[in-house]
């Protein structure tokens with residue numbers, strides 16, 4: 001499917017990745033319906049940070065993926081749906097697991113049903129590398145077992161399996177993007193890179209972190225968004241899960257070192273016990289095998305970690321009002 005000129009729905013459009021995807025789809029020539037989570041202040045969150053021209057060119061729709069009636073209306077008339085809306089914090093999933101099942105599992109079911117009802121020609125669903133849990137082998141390809149090491153991960157596995165079942169049972173034209181850790185401008189301090197950079201840029205005398213030994217594959221948001229667009233346009237990817245990540249593993253400690261170089265300030269790292277996850281829940285190692293993305297989509301991770309850190313640091317420096325570095329954000 002060529003996306004140019006198509007009407008597309010993005011759920012989670014005012015989120016971190018969603019806002020970048022909206023911009024990329026507008027650049028690709030799509031007519032974008034941006035669905036964001038309703039609140040009584042009509043806040044547009046990250047969509048406030050896109051250019052006025054982009055904002056003027058899109059249709060904004062507020063609602064809730066948990067509402068099946070709303071989702072039927074949201075999907076109506078669309079040629080493609082990008083489903084990103086989700087609850088994504090792992091620590092918050094320890095305290096509100098039911099909300100994760102509602103939003104991530106039931107919400108995805110509603111998107112699937114709406115696409116099935118309307119005969120929507122293309123759905124791109126969002127998974128996460130968290131579904132793999134601690135690597136049993138590296139690099140992790142799409143055949144790696146799935147392990148629910150947190151309620152978040154379990155809810156995303158549930159959603160992914162519903163997607164699989166709608167492809168196999170109803171031939172729904174759906175493909176699943178499985179991003180490894182994504183970072184970049186606009187990401188909240190819930191995630192480790194903005195948390196580190198915001199603390200350093202605020203002049204904190206010590207850097208408060210959880211366990212610094214887990215290894216992650218950090219992919220710049222522009223690379224992930226490129227994966228969404230390519231996946232939506234690839235007919236051969238229907239029914240498939242496709243990893244996007246860089247193939248480079250870095251520990252949280254190494255990321256902190258790189259961030260200190262980017263910011264030009266060194267501080268001691270101290271362990272903050274509230275940031276330590278239960279032992280069985282901590283995913284110790286994630287490292288992506290992106291061969292399938294390369295072969296099917298011609299995808300490559302364009303922007304590397306150091307360049308991405310520079311861009312992210314610049315954004316945080318210019319938007320310190322969005323961050324509270326002294327607090328642990330979940």
Ligand SMILES: NC(=O)c1ccc[n+]([C@@H]2O[C@H](COP(=O)([O-])OP(=O)(O)OC[C@H]3O[C@@H](n4cnc5c(N)ncnc54)[C@H](O)[C@@H]3O)[C@@H](O)[C@H]2O)c1
Pocket residue numbers: 011012013014015016017018036037038063064065066083084085086087088103107126127128129156178179180181182183
């Ligand atoms: N950030 C990462 O490192 C990463 C990695 C892998 C996968 N993902 C996945 O990518 C997607 C986007 O993540 P993100 O990092 O941009 O997170 P985000 O929290 O910035 O975006 C998620 C969006 O979903 C919206 N949302 C939550 N509940 C909703 C509901 N009931 N109805 C409608 N909207 C709702 C939120 O308001 C938010 O704007 C998620 O599906 C996430 O699981 C993220």
